[in-house]
Amino acid sequence: xxxxxxxxxxxxxxxxxxxxxxxxxxxxxxxxxxxxxxxxxxxxxxxxxxxxxxxxxxxxxxxxxxxxxxxxxxxxxxxxxxxxxxxxxxxxxxxxxxxxxxxxxxxxxxxxxxxxxxxxxxxxxxxxxxxxxxxxxxxxxxxxxxxxxxxxxxxxxxxxxxxxxxxxxxxxxxxxxxxxxxxxxxxxxxxxxxxxxxxxxxxxxxxxxxxxxxxxxxxxxxxxxxxxxxxxxxxxxxxxxxxxxxxxxxxxxxxxxxxxxxxxxxxxxxxxxxxxxxxxxxxxxx
Numbered sequence: 001x002x003x004x005x006x007x008x009x010x011x012x013x014x015x016x017x018x019x020x021x022x023x024x025x026x027x028x029x030x031x032x033x034x035x036x037x038x039x040x041x042x043x044x045x046x047x048x049x050x051x052x053x054x055x056x057x058x059x060x061x062x063x064x065x066x067x068x069x070x071x072x073x074x075x076x077x078x079x080x081x082x083x084x085x086x087x088x089x090x091x092x093x094x095x096x097x098x099x100x101x102x103x104x105x106x107x108x109x110x111x112x113x114x115x116x117x118x119x120x121x122x123x124x125x126x127x128x129x130x131x132x133x134x135x136x137x138x139x140x141x142x143x144x145x146x147x148x149x150x151x152x153x154x155x156x157x158x159x160x161x162x163x164x165x166x167x168x169x170x171x172x173x174x175x176x177x178x179x180x181x182x183x184x185x186x187x188x189x190x191x192x193x194x195x196x197x198x199x200x201x202x203x204x205x206x207x208x209x210x211x212x213x214x215x216x217x218x219x220x221x222x223x224x225x226x227x228x229x230x231x232x233x234x235x236x237x238x239x240x241x242x243x244x245x246x247x248x249x250x251x252x253x254x255x256x257x258x259x260x261x262x263x264x265x266x267x268x269x270x271x272x273x274x275x276x277x278x279x280x281x282x283x284x285x286x
Contacts, residue, residue, distance in 0.1 A: 147198050
């Protein structure tokens with residue numbers, strides 16, 4: 001018997017899953033932004049100080065998909081341009097500040113070292129064309145970094161959920177199709193496998209399959225897994241459950257079964273039979 005659960009739309013995940021790491025990223029990006037602003041001329045710094053008062057403080061309680069954040073950017077950028085229009089800025093400085101303020105307002109989370117080079121390129125850009133190119137490159141780096149952080153957060157949540165379900169041996173590995181695989185096993189030879197797919201053009205997706213369960217407990221395992229994910233702040237559309245009848249569907253599950261030698265599978269079956277015999281009351285064994 002086997003069950004697969006598909007979550008085609010991951011809407012968000014609590015940044016608390018990454019604990020101090022996420023907060024460190026947010027604070028470090030803020031520090032980088034402060035350093036970048038100090039490198040600007042007096043007029044630009046004054047415009048920044050006055051304009052950012054209208055922006056909310058940088059806080060990322062939940063990590064959103066890149067596609068969701070990107071959809072908000074045009075409205076945010078338009079508001080920033082309107083605000084900067086009140087200041088007497090040269091076009092190149094206005095364009096530079098628009099990018100910096102957009103980055104400050106958008107709830108992106110990424111590793112700060114990756115931003116240093118493109119951020120410096122933006123600060124040093126001397127023409128509107130150079131600013132436009134540097135801005136595009138900076139946002140690409142930010143979005144790629146954010147996507148990696150979200151993928152790591154989802155994988156971490158799946159690892160925690162797998163352990164909570166009794167699958168203590170967990171490893172994460174890349175799939176040949178670009179997915180992230182979280183493969184968890186227990187001592188009985190059962191497996192709980194999740195494949196995570198991240199795409200900047202759409203919301204992430206997750207597929208989880210229970211493998212090697214013969215006693216009908218796969219539904220209960222999947223229920224426990226879903227609850228644990230929700231407790232960690234993973235928000236998705238309604239999961240689509242499917243009973244597979246023992247025929248694995250996920251690529252990682254199929255590959256795992258190929259690695260189990262017939263002899264090893266026989267030993268697993270023997271252990272299961274032994275456990276069942278040990279559970280029979282002695283009155284029935286006389």
